[in-house]
Structure formats: C-alpha cells, structure tokens
Amino acid sequence: MQTDVLIIGQGICGSFLSWYLLAQGKEVIVIDEERASSPSRVAAGLINPVTGRRMVTAWMVEELFPFANKAYTDFGAQLGIQAFSRKDVVDLFPNPFMRESFLHKLTEGNEYIHRVDDEMHFANWFNYEFGAGLIGPAYTAYLDRLLPAWRAELKQQNRLQETSFDINALQIEPDEIKYDGIHARQIIFCDGPAGMHNPFFQALPFSRNKGEALIVEIPELPQDHTYKKSLLLVPLSEPGLFWFGSSNHWEFEDDKPTPAFLEQGKNLLQQLLKIPFKVVDHRAGLRPATLERRPFVGFHPLHPSVGLLNGMGTKGCSLAPYFAHQLAQYISGNTSAIDPVVDVKRFRRILERQ
Known part of the structure; x- marks a missing residue:
C-alpha cells in the first residue's frame, strides 16, 4: 500500500493534520487504536483567551483565535456537524x-x-x-462530535487502520518509510503522551501531567x-x-x-x-505537555522523513489546528519553514546526540 504520509494518532493533532493534507491533495493513512483515555477524548474543548489564576493573555491569541474559528467551522461544515x-x-x-x-x-x-x-x-x-x-x-470545540465524525470519514475512505502501532516494525530507509505493508514518503507522530517513549523524540523536554x-x-x-x-x-x-x-x-x-x-x-x-x-x-x-509550554512541530534533524506534531498541553484545541495547518503547508511545499519557536530543530543538539 502506497501513501504520501503515514500519521500515527487520530486525536486533535492527527485529525487536523490528515484533514489539511488531504485538502492539499496528499495521500494519507492514519493508524490509531481508539482509547477512551486519550487526551483529545478527555479534553473539555475549551478555547480560552486568558490562562491561569493570574489571567494572563494566552500565547498567540490574536492569531490562534480567528484561525481556530475558521478551522472548526470549515471542518464541521465538511462533516455536516456543528464543531x-x-x-x-x-x-x-x-x-x-x-x-x-x-x-x-x-x-x-x-x-x-x-x-x-x-x-x-x-x-x-x-x-x-x-x-x-x-x-x-x-x-468550545465539540471534540465529542468532531473526532468520531472524522474517524468515520477516514474509515469510509479506507484511510484508517484501527490497531496499535508497533514502532519496532518501522523501517526508515533513505527514500521511503516502510511499516506493515505500507510504503510512505513520511511518517508523522501525533501520538500524544506516547511521544515521551518514542525513540526518535524521547529526548525532547516533555512534561506529562x-x-x-x-x-x-x-x-x-x-x-x-x-x-x-x-x-x-x-x-x-x-x-x-x-x-x-x-x-x-x-x-x-x-x-x-x-x-x-x-x-x-x-x-x-x-x-x-x-x-x-x-x-x-x-x-x-x-496531557502531552512540554517544560517550556511550546509545541513540538517538524522533522527530526537526522531523519528528515520522520516528523512530530505533539506537545500541545492544555491548549490543544487552539494550538492544534494552527500548527497542523503550518506542518501540512510545509509538507506540501507551500511554505519553506516552520515557526522556529515550535520547530523541533530548536533541540537539534540533543536530538542529534540521541
């Protein structure tokens, strides 16, 4: 089975990334074992402009809020739901x-x-x-509607494999990714807390809570x-x-x-x-949080076909659509760079040492 991008995880990150990539004309396969305790299925869906007891204005709120409004509205309209x-x-x-x-x-x-x-x-x-x-x-993002509706759509299009992912079966070759009969150009991990144990990215400063x-x-x-x-x-x-x-x-x-x-x-x-x-x-x-409270987006410096979209923490509903879109644009060649504030290459030294 041939595809452009293999996505691991169908939480909010994997859902938006697969949606944007398909809109860009990319072929996508998503692997996800549905779990009731996954962070996207436990989250409230609240998108709040202030944060904490001190009521500090949320990071990037001026960009994130209008983007999220359009992203959820458009995604829901395609699926025929209010999202x-x-x-x-x-x-x-x-x-x-x-x-x-x-x-x-x-x-x-x-x-x-x-x-x-x-x-x-x-x-x-x-x-x-x-x-x-x-x-x-x-x-409020209605994740209890959005994620199941998109899952059903992926299944109907034969783009979803409902099984656990075994990273030991993954083969990284110079010109392609191989996994259980799937041949892909790139693999993107949108696997939430499991990212802490991913051998490619476990050196990143995750901070689960x-x-x-x-x-x-x-x-x-x-x-x-x-x-x-x-x-x-x-x-x-x-x-x-x-x-x-x-x-x-x-x-x-x-x-x-x-x-x-x-x-x-x-x-x-x-x-x-x-x-x-x-x-x-x-x-x-x-929650897949990070010590510096900034997401992890982009590709491994030593393995340019292995990518990550993770670390959204408690702000996943506002951060995920924006950075999934940015990563999809980068994969599709519509932008030449990922925001350096979130690009995993800011941790190049520890990832290369690992």
Whole structure:
C-alpha cells in the first residue's frame, strides 16, 4: 500500500493534520487504536483567551483565535456537524482576592476581561458570594462530535487502520518509510503522551501531567456559557451535559480515574450548584505537555522523513489546528519553514546526540 504520509494518532493533532493534507491533495493513512483515555477524548474543548489564576493573555491569541474559528467551522461544515460554538466564561469569584485580581485586570484594559451587567444574575443556579465577571470571546470545540465524525470519514475512505502501532516494525530507509505493508514518503507522530517513549523524540523536554473530569447531567442549567469557580463547567454538544474539571497531577501511578477525584468532584458540585445534577461519567487522561509550554512541530534533524506534531498541553484545541495547518503547508511545499519557536530543530543538539 502506497501513501504520501503515514500519521500515527487520530486525536486533535492527527485529525487536523490528515484533514489539511488531504485538502492539499496528499495521500494519507492514519493508524490509531481508539482509547477512551486519550487526551483529545478527555479534553473539555475549551478555547480560552486568558490562562491561569493570574489571567494572563494566552500565547498567540490574536492569531490562534480567528484561525481556530475558521478551522472548526470549515471542518464541521465538511462533516455536516456543528464543531464549534462561542461560550464565554462566567467567572464566579470564589473569594474577595480573586474578585480584586479580576477588577485589577479590568482596569489595565485587558480586552478579554469584561464586567457583567448584574453580577448576581447567576444566583438562580450557583452558590457564590463575591460577584462575577466575564471572559470572552471564549469558545468550545465539540471534540465529542468532531473526532468520531472524522474517524468515520477516514474509515469510509479506507484511510484508517484501527490497531496499535508497533514502532519496532518501522523501517526508515533513505527514500521511503516502510511499516506493515505500507510504503510512505513520511511518517508523522501525533501520538500524544506516547511521544515521551518514542525513540526518535524521547529526548525532547516533555512534561506529562494527569487530568481528571466528570461528565455531569444538569438539565436546568443554561448551556450558553462556560462557568468557572476554581474548576470549570463546560457545556458539551449534547443538551444538558457538562464537563466538570480538571485536576492537574504531576505525580500519578497510571492514567485511570481515581475515587478521590470522583468524591472531590461530587462535593464541589454540591457546594457550587443550587439545582439537581447527576454524574454520568468519570474520565482521566495524560496531557502531552512540554517544560517550556511550546509545541513540538517538524522533522527530526537526522531523519528528515520522520516528523512530530505533539506537545500541545492544555491548549490543544487552539494550538492544534494552527500548527497542523503550518506542518501540512510545509509538507506540501507551500511554505519553506516552520515557526522556529515550535520547530523541533530548536533541540537539534540533543536530538542529534540521541
């Protein structure tokens, strides 16, 4: 079987990369063993213009937000689904210090921080004492629709192999890649946390962390916003369902859901909500983050046919479309360079030494 590009992984990175490459006229085969704990299937899909408790404006937000808007809209339109929706974040201040910090950012003129007309407007649904603010524009990517829909399309076109990838069976030759009867010009790893163990790229400064979230049914809560009070409550595509989380653990035994988070999440929801809720699922997964909080994009300096699109961390929904497009343009010869801030060749010395 002959193809231009063999892609390992069909999370958000592999999905956008395969979509863009096919649009450029490239032949693509994707290998992916579907796992419930993959980071793209555990993620909330939130695209937030500010980050952290200090409400710092997200990196490259001016470029990433309009790009993501068009990318998800176009991808969804091709698949006949809504893949993207504006869901500004209602910040329910948990204490007076967070309120003061928010108001300080407001006076600094941060364009993504806004007042709300009535700070107690949300008191019908939530317990909170110190008022509320608004962060926006913010968006939700409906990964629970997009990834399965694109998977079905790849299967229909015979471009998907649903199996685990065995890197020991990979053969790198001067003019082609060989794997299990597949002959390709290039291979791109979009394999999330597994990238830490990839012999070509394991020397890169990955930094995995574990997140957990609950899927909660709250039929009385409006789904026109994302809500935040310490943790996030993000509306999903199915009416009445919300994603609640997420935790960050740097030390963990495995990628499985833990009873401790389930108990903690239920307690927090009971304190937060004035209306009935029901936990319908509990998810956990490892995030492919990086020590410097910048993605890994591009090709190995010693193996120019072996590439990587990884390290998106908690910002995958905004970063993946943009850098998948950039990598697809590079592969197709429409651009001569990858942004040096994300190009894996910035780690040339350690990759060559490895």
